[in-house]
Amino acid sequence: MAVTPQESVRRHNLGAVLRYVHLRGATSRAELTSRLGLNRSTIGALAAELAAAGLIQEDTPRASGRAGRPSPVVRANPTGFHAYALSVEPDHLRAARVGLGGEILDSRTTDRPPGADLSATVAVLADLVQRLRAAAPAGVLVGCGVAIAGGAGILGAGLAEALGGDQPPLIGDPAALAALAEHVRGAASGLDDVLYLHGDDGITAGIITGGHVVTGHRGFSGQVGHMIVNPAGRPCRCGSRGCWAAEVRPDEPTADSVRWLGHGVANLVNILNPEAVVFGGTLRALFHAAGDDLRAHLRATALPTSRTEPLLSVAALGEEARLIGAAELAFERVLNDPLSSA
């Protein structure tokens, strides 16, 4: 066997320490010891190894005046390791360099030329990445994540070639990546059953259940905007009638929009029983304008078992969420096996 069992446990523990500080920020060794259930000397050895590889930084705070020596504080090293995160949006293309720890260190946005084909889009994205790269201090690139609706395997292949490197870019649905970002470090931080609803020219969902992103069989889950809620309703551009997004009209916060929003949220709460529902994109404004009405409608239509349960909130990460989620895709590999990338 290439990997001995001891080595496998060590890698697991290195990953656990790095993941903790990546997600939670600066953490004392003492807290790591108690949170991860490892003893002090093990945490010390793991931290030393991660620091030697440039993945974390350790500082010893000044004595606080309280008894005892202060515990060294461990934090992810944002400049040592970074990921590129790309987002393909209807009117814009965005690219960001995200440091370990989740901070966006640099970003570039450009208009998306109307009618641009896939190869033109790839070329523009590759150019944005080159510009980020040219401006970046030295550091290890752990990978690239891309938020794009509707799969787009071809884009992935084209980008892999344009970007070079040995890691193909990782593709995710924008709403699913925003849900991931809100779940790991946003409005639903630490909650494992999350429904993220995103409004723009439609409504899409990112679904987290049991801590895992639901992608569906081919990555097409979350098309909640085309849930038919009113068969006698407005025509939708998909060809059906009474689709949720057609009835809600997220950019018009009327009483009718709120009623239809509540309708669909109640349906999804009954189907998925989330702990939290997070409203992003244009639905943020609708929720801000009418959160109380929405709550009342939800209370009246969802089942008694689940209707008072979900926390309702707006997204905390705004338009950055999908970029942060895309970077998380790329960080996953280094968090699972830190020293293989270092």
Added chain:
Amino acid sequence: MAVTPQESVRRHNLGAVLRYVHLRGATSRAELTSRLGLNRSTIGALAAELAAAGLIQEDTPRASGRAGRPSPVVRANPTGFHAYALSVEPDHLRAARVGLGGEILDSRTTDRPPGADLSATVAVLADLVQRLRAAAPAGVLVGCGVAIAGGAGILGAGLAEALGGDQPPLIGDPAALAALAEHVRGAASGLDDVLYLHGDDGITAGIITGGHVVTGHRGFSGQVGHMIVNPAGRPCRCGSRGCWAAEVRPDEPTADSVRWLGHGVANLVNILNPEAVVFGGTLRALFHAAGDDLRAHLRATALPTSRTEPLLSVAALGEEARLIGAAELAFERVLNDPLSSA
């Protein structure tokens, strides 16, 4: 540390061999070697250890006339290890003894007294289990799984006391457990994104995504029957109007029922992008009567990306599915760590 790394790898491998034959049935050592990616001598040692513990049986088939020695065949030992599976249904209470490998070895059913309270229900279930136990040959009990709608933590506690033993019963939603059973050894065997729809006096769903059962935050997911599909529609006993189950009327396979069934399935396919949709309970008859119409309706209303995708089929395990799923809950522990239970 109580468990050395080598021991952890060995347990993992023992579990992998046992799980394979538990789910797939009798398997030659040669097939285990290739499927699990372990070498022949490792498989031989693991099989010997599992056989010594009574978890599997090995037979050497007679020479087939082909060259070479026939590979010993490994199968789960159904009489050595068993689980109890209980099902609380509107009119009946059922209990089964299920052998390792998933076969129902014995079962008892009794009417559920109308209006019986929880403690009476617990007493009847405990009596059914006693009768199964009295009729059972010797063997190791690995645990007890219970299919009951709506959570019911109290029932779990009552049953734990009535049944004795050191393992509390594991509770699951009936549709979720039926989905699990169809996923591991039924109509959706080997598929990781499955929507199981069960009709009785309502419609409930068991949802599997990425190979995991979706329970929701409090175990209340899958209430798809109360998805509102027609706000101007029939009143539902939940107090809303136009709930899916109220419109479908699963016991009346009319054109209208089929149309509404297709409506709701299209919604769920757009939300979850499953690889397969499995129809159980009274929906089996509706699907048999009108599967082609359903397919046509689905094709017309689901999104292009997902509408032609899901395999549609009836449940393969019938009314036994929830019992088999409940037993799987109980087997999970021994499959994860075979020798701890032996």
